[in-house]
Amino acid sequence: MARVLHISEFTKGGIETHLNEVLKYQSDNHDVYLMASEQNSSVDSLSISPDRLHLYPYKRSPKYFLKAMQSIRRMIKQVNPDIVHVHGTFAGFFLRTLFFFKRKRPIVIYCAHGWAFLMDTQSWKKRVFAGVEKLLSLRTDYIINISQHEYQMSMNYGLSSKKSVVVYNGVSDAQQPSNSLPFVVDKDKINLLYVGRFDRQKGFDLLLEVFNEHRFTDVTLYLVGDTVLKESEFDYPSNAVKIGWVDNSEIDRYMKACDAVIVPSRWEGFGIVAIEALRNKKPVIASNRGALPEIIQSGVNGYIFDFDHKEELVNIIQGLSKNELEMMGETGEKIFYEKFHSDKMNKQIERLYVDALKKQGDQYSVTVNKYV
The missing domain is CATH 3.40.50.2000 (Glycogen Phosphorylase B;)
Known part of the structure; x- marks a missing residue:
């Protein structure tokens, strides 16, 4: 000891x-x-x-x-x-x-x-x-x-x-499943979840820019987090729901409510949110920065887009399928237990x-x- x-x-x-x-x-x-x-x-x-x-x-x-x-x-x-x-x-x-x-x-x-x-x-x-x-x-x-x-x-x-x-x-391991979800989702829409600081490193500005430029009518974006070191003002798209900071013990409930998690980081040493998503059987839409391509294999347990070409993110969001997301989530859980427990x-x-x-x-x- x-x-x-x-x-x-x-x-x-x-x-x-x-x-x-x-x-x-x-x-x-x-x-x-x-x-x-x-x-x-x-x-x-x-x-x-x-x-x-x-x-x-x-x-x-x-x-x-x-x-x-x-x-x-x-x-x-x-x-x-x-x-x-x-x-x-x-x-x-x-x-x-x-x-x-x-x-x-x-x-x-x-x-x-x-x-x-x-x-x-x-x-x-x-x-x-x-x-x-x-x-x-x-x-x-x-x-x-x-x-x-x-x-x-x-x-x-x-x-x-x-x-x-x-x-x-x-x-x-993920928290024991709860019978109640933190919010009611429209099951006819693709429900995406962002978790993290609202700052430049995390690519939060790019995410909002994409959603403001392309009104994805069949997608709802839930935003968990806030600014940390300084206050910033953002132009939130109409189909975004700002939730604020959530205790980490509650993160699993929010992930279980959605179809996929999005991690659009500008730079990222690792990306804990990505492996939290995998343990909850949720695929991840991630940028090609830092360690994220070591966690996410495009088409296997999520999608990777080039941060410098935001149209790739647009195309991914427009082509999302609930059935494919569910299958990739199952694969993601296996990868989590193999590499990231x-x-x-x-x-x-x-x-x-x-x-x-x-x-x-x-x-x-x-x-x-x-x-x-």
Whole structure:
């Protein structure tokens, strides 16, 4: 048993789903703690007891960065962890900067949950982000990539192959079916569901643009989520239903009510919503960005469209058939259990912990091809 401290910037969204899966599994094997910011983190929906959860004052603004690092330093001194498992770019920067000139430190496992240098931004910014990640990797024992795409791109940007592994995100079985659906759907229409932040990364603007330009009279679009870091105003199409944030424990009910889930991301480290859809026997309409083509096989468990050619998305929506969607949903569930169940993810992470603890203090990490 090890004392493990998880650190994250925010927890709302897919990161909360991931953390809850890991925390629930590790609580039986380790002495586990979680640290996250007060902003966009929920005490009630995190799978950890309040006495093991520390929320620190924070906003994504430079004036809060030093305060965040001070809070992390105090927490590490208090908990004295064997392993610090850090989630996300900002949390990874705060923690590893603190350790940069320290000779003695706990084991550091880092997962960016989507590399900053793969965002849709200018080339010079990507090079800067990659340079910072390479520098901070010197104070990292293992780097978890959440997809083969993330792994290969990190190699292209020069990160260490000796420290890098691939561990697909995973989720556990769907919630027990409920007799009541969260809303009444028109069974004569194709009912599509979007789940996630209403922001540029998730391709939310493209989705609304397509639905505003093409009034799909036989399609209803349900929108679960909202903005996170800043407020934005959107022009919602007439056949869209805005629902707002839904507790993750309720997501299965919303997915079961619809015919398919749509994930139109501009960039995506993984796409937990996609595998949540598969476990609910729902096919996924996804962009060709990031890891999504590793999860969705076009015509098998959903459809892939080229983000740069939105007419492909239009054609897919116009050609949807309930019968075909239902058959692809059955196939999707089988793929979920083969590749994306949380048991597989958690066992891989546990093996990383074991290897790291065995080799604590060694100068070099072991070859990790067995994880890739």
